[in-house]
Amino acid sequence: MQLMRGDRVSIVISPQPEPMVEQAARELEHHLRQIGITASPVTAASARPPAIVLQPEAAVNFADDIAGLSRDGCILRTIDPGTLVIAGPGERAVLNGVYMFLEKVLGFRWLTPTVTHLPAQTRFDLSGIRMRYDPPFAYRSLHNIYAWNSDWAARHRLNYFVDHNPRQFLDDPRLRDSFYFAGKEHCHNVYELLALGCPETDGATMTIKDVFARHPDYFCLLNGKHQMSTADKNRPAVSDQSGQICLTHPDMDRLLVRGIRRLIESDPGASFVALSLRDNYDYCQCDTCRAAAARLGGMNHVFFELANRVAAGIEPIYPHILINLLAYHGTQPPPGNLHLHPNIQIRYCPIRISQYHAFDESEHNTVGGLNFETPPSMARPAEQLRQWRRLCKHIMCWYYTLHLPELQPQPSLRAHDRNLRMMQALGVEGVFIEDLYVEENALNPVRAYVLASLLWDPAQDLDQLVKEFVGLYYREAAGAVLEYIRLLHDSGSWDWENWPEADGRSRWSVKDCEESWGWFGEKPDPAIYQTPHFFTLYGTRPPLKPVFFDQAARILNGAESGIRDNPELRSRLDLVRMPVLYAARKQLPPEHPLQKEAERVLVPFLEVLRRRYGDRPGVLSRL
Numbered sequence: 001m002q003l004m005r006g007d008r009v010s011i012v013i014s015p016q017p018e019p020m021v022e023q024a025a026r027e028l029e030h031h032l033r034q035i036g037i038t039a040s041p042v043t044a045a046s047a048r049p050p051a052i053v054l055q056p057e058a059a060v061n062f063a064d065d066i067a068g069l070s071r072d073g074c075i076l077r078t079i080d081p082g083t084l085v086i087a088g089p090g091e092r093a094v095l096n097g098v099y100m101f102l103e104k105v106l107g108f109r110w111l112t113p114t115v116t117h118l119p120a121q122t123r124f125d126l127s128g129i130r131m132r133y134d135p136p137f138a139y140r141s142l143h144n145i146y147a148w149n150s151d152w153a154a155r156h157r158l159n160y161f162v163d164h165n166p167r168q169f170l171d172d173p174r175l176r177d178s179f180y181f182a183g184k185e186h187c188h189n190v191y192e193l194l195a196l197g198c199p200e201t202d203g204a205t206m207t208i209k210d211v212f213a214r215h216p217d218y219f220c221l222l223n224g225k226h227q228m229s230t231a232d233k234n235r236p237a238v239s240d241q242s243g244q245i246c247l248t249h250p251d252m253d254r255l256l257v258r259g260i261r262r263l264i265e266s267d268p269g270a271s272f273v274a275l276s277l278r279d280n281y282d283y284c285q286c287d288t289c290r291a292a293a294a295r296l297g298g299m300n301h302v303f304f305e306l307a308n309r310v311a312a313g314i315e316p317i318y319p320h321i322l323i324n325l326l327a328y329h330g331t332q333p334p335p336g337n338l339h340l341h342p343n344i345q346i347r348y349c350p351i352r353i354s355q356y357h358a359f360d361e362s363e364h365n366t367v368g369g370l371n372f373e374t375p376p377s378m379a380r381p382a383e384q385l386r387q388w389r390r391l392c393k394h395i396m397c398w399y400y401t402l403h404l405p406e407l408q409p410q411p412s413l414r415a416h417d418r419n420l421r422m423m424q425a426l427g428v429e430g431v432f433i434e435d436l437y438v439e440e441n442a443l444n445p446v447r448a449y450v451l452a453s454l455l456w457d458p459a460q461d462l463d464q465l466v467k468e469f470v471g472l473y474y475r476e477a478a479g480a481v482l483e484y485i486r487l488l489h490d491s492g493s494w495d496w497e498n499w500p501e502a503d504g505r506s507r508w509s510v511k512d513c514e515e516s517w518g519w520f521g522e523k524p525d526p527a528i529y530q531t532p533h534f535f536t537l538y539g540t541r542p543p544l545k546p547v548f549f550d551q552a553a554r555i556l557n558g559a560e561s562g563i564r565d566n567p568e569l570r571s572r573l574d575l576v577r578m579p580v581l582y583a584a585r586k587q588l589p590p591e592h593p594l595q596k597e598a599e600r601v602l603v604p605f606l607e608v609l610r611r612r613y614g615d616r617p618g619v620l621s622r623l
Contacts, residue, residue, distance in 0.1 A: 001050055001078055001126040005036035010047040013054050020091035021054050023173045024098040027155075028052065031102050034118055049082025050126075054098070056091045065132060072096055072157070073134030076105070084126050092177060096157055100133060109472055110156060112445050113149035117472045133457075137423075139179050139396060139430025140455040145439045146448040150175065156452035162186040162432060170269075179430075182263045182270035187326055187347075188279045190245055190256075194218060197259030205262075218251070220244040220284035230282055239279040247302045248288040256306075257313035264318055272324045272345065273314075275307055281330055301335040311341035319343070322394055327384075333377040334387040345394035347432070350381040355401065355539055358415040359385075359422055385426045396430040397423050401451065403539025406441050406622050409579040410539050411489040413443065413466055416451060420458035431455060437619055440609060442576045443485070445473060476566070477573050480559030484552055484576060493548040543587050549594055552580045578605060 003009060009032065011025045025041040032039040044053075055062075065075045066089055074088040074097030086097035102108040105126065107119035141160035147153050153161075154174040161169045166180040185192055191208045198211045198218075208228065212219060216226035220243060229243040245252065260273050283289065283299040292302045304325070311323045321343065325331070328349035340346065354364040359381040366383075368376030388395055399419065403410045423431060433451050436444050449469045453460055466485065471478045487493055556577050563569040581602040584594040606623070613619040 001081055001084060003037055003050060003124040003126060005122045007050070008038040008040070010049070010051040011039050011041045011054065012044050012047045012051050013041050015043050017054075018056060018091040019173050019176065020095045021056055024054055024086075024091075024095040027095070027174075028054075028098050028102070031106075031108055034116075035106070036122075051083050052101075053083060053085045053087075054094050055085055055087040056094050057089065062087050069093065069132075069134050070138060072138070072159070073132075074100060075133075076101055076129050076131040078127055078129040081127070084129060092159075095154075095174060096135075099155055099157060100131070104131070105129065109468070110152055111449060111469060111473050112146055113152040115473065135456055136458065137428070137430050137455060139432075141430075141432040142435060142448065142452050142455060143433060143437075144435040144444070144448045144451065145437060146445070147452065157456050158452065160430060160432065179271040180269075181324070182267040182273045182321075185276075186272075186274050186324075187276045187328075188241060189274045189276050190278060191243075193256050193259035193263070193275065194245060195259070196262045197255035197257070215251075218246060218249055218255070220246055220282050221286040221289075222282060222284075227282075241279040242282055244278050244280065244282040244284060246284045246286055246289060247299070247306050248284070248286070248292050252306065253309045253313065256310045260310065260314055260323070261317060264321060270321070272322050274324050274326075275310060276324075276326045276328075277303060277331065279329070283330065296338075297336050298333075300331045300333060301338060303331055304335045304338055304340060307344060308338075308341045311343045315341070315343050324396070326398070327388065328398070329378070332384070334384060334391055338391060340392045342393050344392060345396060346388055346392045347396045347398050348381075348385060348388055348428075349398040349400075350379070350384070351398075351400055352378045353381055353400065354379075355403065356411050356414060358418040360418075361415075382422060382426075385423070385428065389427045395426075395428050396432065397428050399423075399431050399433045400538070401433055401435045401447070402437070404622055405582075406436055406438055407579050407582045408539065408541060409442075409488055409544065409583050411491075412447065412539070413450065413462065413485065414489055417454055417458060417460065417462035417465075420454050424458050437622060438609070438613070440575060440578070440605075442579045445572075446470060474572060474576075475569060476563050477559040477569055480555050481573070481576055484555050487548065487551055487555065493544055495543040495545045498543055544583055546588070549580065549584055549588060549592075552577075553594060556580070574601070578602060 011028055013021055013025050017025065029039040029041065061079070062075060062077065062085070065077070066087060069089050071090050071092050074086065074093040076097060077085045077087070079085055086094055086101060088094055088097055106124055107121070109117035111117055135157070139160040140158050141162060142158055143162070147156070147158055148168070150169060150172045153169060154172065159175070160179040162181060166178070169175040169178055170180065183189065183192065195206055195208045195211055198206050198215070200206055206214075212228040219226050219228050222230055227243055256275065260275065263273055264270065289299070289302060292305075293299045296302055296305065307323065307325055314321060314323060322345040323341075323343055324345045324347055326349055327334075327346050328351065332349060350359070353359065354362050356362075357365050359365055365379055365381060368379035385395070385397070401412065401416065403412060420431065433455070435447060435451060438444070446466055446469045450462060450465045453465050454462070467482065470481050470485070474481045556573065559573055560570065563573065578601075581594060581598040584592065585598040585602060588594055609623060610620065613623075
């Protein structure tokens with residue numbers, strides 16, 4: 001079967017196609033027309049070869065091939081000299097199969113929401129195609145500004161939306177069956193559930209302040225007083241949130257079950273409900289909570305016992321809903337040998353990992369810790385994922401790839417393929433990647449492309465994905481951009497010896513252990529924490545060596561000379577240069593030549609960002 005520019009091809013669908021099959025036909029028609037092939041959706045009765053048949057559900061001829069596929073899995077088969085079949089167990093599978101055909105067979109690449117690479121060839125050989133693929137992750141989510149574009153998200157087969165408005169995606173026919181959480185919050189929502197569970201009268205909802213005014217005993221006891229929020233500066237600060245519920249209050253099971261039921265009733269299409277503690281360490285100090293923690297082995301264990309009871313209360317009414325719990329900060333360590341209810345889903349959140357290294361390499365990620373704020377229970381992700389897999393049927397992972405500030409140069413393209421393959425091997429069924437919030441980060445286009453590609457198929461090689469994207473997106477400047485990326489990922493570019501934070505963060509003292517780790521109940525041996533490490537929270541921020549700036553300027557200036565007549569490529573290269581100027585402005589002496597360039601280019605650029613994100617202070621703070 002051959003297709004050539006100028007050919008006409010039939011896209012065969014049923015007379016009344018399912019909505020996503022209809023969208024699959026439209027996407028196929030749209031892309032084929034871009035390369036000069038006329039395509040028209042038709043029914044089987046009027047089809048003429050060459051034909052591409054979009055076939056949801058297993059036909060007799062393909063039942064064995066389709067057996068065992070998930071709803072996302074698909075097959076591509078050339079069945080005679082003029083017919084290609086794209087099939088799967090349902091309409092979602094057919095849409096995925098069309099994208100796989102466009103990408104793997106024809107050569108389309110969706111680089112950014114505004115840049116699509118079109119295949120250059122004029123002839124396509126479709127004979128002998130026999131492909132079958134089932135993605136290992138049932139849930140695939142990328143929190144990156146490029147993934148907030150519906151076209152880009154659909155074509156990269158993302159299907160799980162949390163931190164951005166889900167309705168933006170669910171209203172798109174290509175994404176209408178995506179997974180999402182009931183309610184407005186997908187994490188740290190226990191106060192929301194408590195308020196929903198405490199109506200004054202049926203149908204009326206109290207605010208959390210109303211709940212506290214009437215029932216202060218529902219909230220944590222700290223320093224002898226029930227508190228809804230606390231500004232106790234002697235406790236470690238995690239976020240702007242403070243305050244917590246009492247985990248052992250006799251009414252708490254009933255209230256949380258009622259809150260979850262009301263949340264599901266208000267949003268019956270959701271797949272998950274979050275049951276997540278507030279983002280702090282304000283665990284209740286009442287006598288019953290203390291006694292339960294002593295008996296069970298920690299407050300995290302007390303929380304998971306409560307969650308088991310709540311899940312058991314929800315299951316008879318909503319057996320299809322998964323109760324999603326964050327394994328995060330104080331609840332990150334697995335609770336001994338406590339097995340969780342089958343309808344509980346753990347979202348493992350290794351927030352304090354070394355992003356430069358894979359989960360199973362570097363002392364930070366294997367021994368655990370190596371800085372004053374990270375005890376072993378907050379690191380060692382590979383070991384903890386194995387433990388969680390033994391205790392819980394459903395495991396997801398919140399994979400942190402963002403860094404702060406977002407304009408800071410980062411060696412952020414190193415370990416993702418290895419980490420995602422490890423998650424797959426350990427039975428993780430879904431991944432939410434928290435990545436960058438602004439498109440102005442130099443490497444954000446390649447990060448988004450690489451991460452989305454690996455979510456669909458973690459067997460791909462990260463280096464090859466980077467080279468592919470850079471070659472197609474930066475074109476004549478690709479060689480220089482790849483050289484810059486290699487320089488950025490060379491540990492010799494970073495000045496560990498003159499890192500101001502290093503003395504406090506890579507050397508342990510007993511004082512550190514007592515004051516910080518006391519909240520985790522751990523008593524480490526400071527003797528093992530004596531290794532400098534390529535790590536800080538949310539990325540790597542030791543100073544860059546002066547030689548890095550000299551080499552980066554040479555590489556990028558050399559590339560610019562070859563693309564002066566191409567404003568589009570010059571603009572893309574300017575963004576690659578921007579983090580170099582950002583770091584230069586912070587680190588280099590005033591007389592350095594890069595300071596003048598930073599004054600000329602970076603300062604106006606930052607002012608543009610301040611105006612652009614003026615109504616989003618959270619984004620501005622991350623720059």
